[in-house]
Amino acid sequence: MDSVSITGEPAPAGPPAAGAALFRLEGAGYAVGGTRILSPLDLAIPAGRFVALLGHNGSGKSTLLSMLARQIEPSEGEIAFAGEPVRSYGTRDFARRVGWLPQHPPEAANMTVAEVARLGRYPWRGAFARHRQEDFRAVAAALDQVGLSHMVERAMTSLSGGERQRAWLAMLLAQEPSCLLLDEPTAALDLKHQIEVLRLLRDLGERRDLTIVMAIHDVGMALRFADHLIALKHGRPVFDGAPEALTAPGILSEIFDLPIATVRPQESGPTVVYPL
Numbered sequence: 001m002d003s004v005s006i007t008g009e010p011a012p013a014g015p016p017a018a019g020a021a022l023f024r025l026e027g028a029g030y031a032v033g034g035t036r037i038l039s040p041l042d043l044a045i046p047a048g049r050f051v052a053l054l055g056h057n058g059s060g061k062s063t064l065l066s067m068l069a070r071q072i073e074p075s076e077g078e079i080a081f082a083g084e085p086v087r088s089y090g091t092r093d094f095a096r097r098v099g100w101l102p103q104h105p106p107e108a109a110n111m112t113v114a115e116v117a118r119l120g121r122y123p124w125r126g127a128f129a130r131h132r133q134e135d136f137r138a139v140a141a142a143l144d145q146v147g148l149s150h151m152v153e154r155a156m157t158s159l160s161g162g163e164r165q166r167a168w169l170a171m172l173l174a175q176e177p178s179c180l181l182l183d184e185p186t187a188a189l190d191l192k193h194q195i196e197v198l199r200l201l202r203d204l205g206e207r208r209d210l211t212i213v214m215a216i217h218d219v220g221m222a223l224r225f226a227d228h229l230i231a232l233k234h235g236r237p238v239f240d241g242a243p244e245a246l247t248a249p250g251i252l253s254e255i256f257d258l259p260i261a262t263v264r265p266q267e268s269g270p271t272v273v274y275p276l
């Protein structure tokens with residue numbers, strides 16, 4: 001007999017082995033109102049990796065993430081998650097596996113930091129069920145990990161942009177999915193918090209075997225923290241590979257239409273990326 005999840009839907013196969021495709025796009029593209037935004041893509045997102053999505057403004061990063069998160073449907077082609085079409089998953093089942101943080105999360109007026117973090121437990125508990133001990137534990141751990149434990153009762157509207165972004169990250173961590181789709185999660189953060197959040201994501205990824213796909217503009221940070229990079233240009237993939245390969249002469253210049261050089265001041269230190 002086929003296994004059935006507690007939502008009553010057929011339970012899809014378990015997560016693929018590290019490095020195998022977690023998401024697989026086959027000719028998946030997106031167009032709206034006659035405007036082509038993503039060309040039909042054949043792309044694999046490797047399981048268990050920290051993937052940075054690079055590209056200039058308007059290259060299609062958010063559109064790709066939205067398709068992976070099932071916020072929009074591809075206009076053509078297929079997307080599979082763990083070997084099954086993404087649309088075959090029930091809403092709660094998918095949310096337990098995949099967490100999505102959009103570029104501009106809602107304002108969450110009238111909500112406190114703790115209430116936002118607790119939203120992450122809905123896929124597990126439903127919106128109205130009483131929270132169990134594991135829910136409180138997951139929410140408290142998430143708030144601690146993003147450094148907001150001291151302001152749990154603060155209204156979201158009273159927070160700075162970076163604090164708000166970290167509250168939404170706490171929601172996602174409390175959700176405990178096996179894959180995080182993050183659209184510029186460090187955009188509003190100061191340098192210290194950028195490093196802290198990226199370290200946290202990398203450590204969580206390693207400890208919990210998470211797959212993380214993150215759109216990011218800072219190429220230096222992507223090279224430092226991600227272990228797989230995908231770059232888009234005008235809605236097409238122009239790079240898909242390891243960080244070392246991205247620094248080969250000419251590649252970054254081609255992606256960003258700008259002469260760019262990289263240098264590594266210390267052998268084991270981060271790579272510095274600079275326009276010429």
Ligand SMILES: Nc1ncnc2c1ncn2[C@@H]1O[C@H](COP(=O)(O)OP(=O)(O)OP(=O)(O)O)[C@@H](O)[C@H]1O
Nearest residue numbers: 032035037055056057058059060061062063064103
């Ligand atoms: N609904 C829509 N209607 C028309 N154009 C759209 C729509 N959604 C996205 N676009 C266009 O598609 C292109 C890709 O947008 P997308 O937000 O995916 O880019 P991005 O790489 O995430 O950009 P950024 O780095 O600026 O966030 C942009 O030119 C955008 O204006």
